[in-house]
Amino acid sequence: MSNGPRMIDGQLVARDARFTIVAARFNDLIVERLVAGAIDALRRHGAAPGEIQVVRVPGAFELPIVARRLARTRRCDAIIALGAVIRGQTPHFDYVCSECAAGLRQVGMEFELPVSFGVLTCDTMDQAMDRAGGKAGNKGADAALAALETLNLLRQLEG
Secondary structure (H helix, E strand, O other): OOOOOOOOOOOOOOOOOOEEEEEEOOOHHHHHHHHHHHHHHHHHOOOOHHHEEEEEEOOHHHHHHHHHHHHHHOOOOEEEEEEEEEOOOOOHHHHHHHHHHHHHHHHHHHHOOOEEEEEEEEOOHHHHHHHEEEOOEEHHHHHHHHHHHHHHHHHHHHO
């Protein structure tokens, strides 16, 4: 008999799971690197190529509506939202980032589906490049692993 608490952790095993990456075309130079990182992370953890789908949207603002439609179909087990919003000289950045994050959170809660937030919100293009495979790693890969771990944790909690 154990003296410690029972611990439940999500595993990083992608077998028997379907993933949809929803990726913005805006700032494509950055987003393509995030997509490549996400796909690589999923494949390295056992996802079959046919179980990964990539859906393109115009920009980060459109990620939530497309994620919601995908969640409603129940054809994927987790959604990985990827995009890059670079601050400009107007408040547009704040509106896009805020609405994107809130919308994606709402989709996850409404459908009890892992919806991972891999949208970079950076002040400069250099910061974005650092987070898309540069000095700060690849946040697309991080988002994919977060979705995978959350999916497996939710599955454990069901059983």
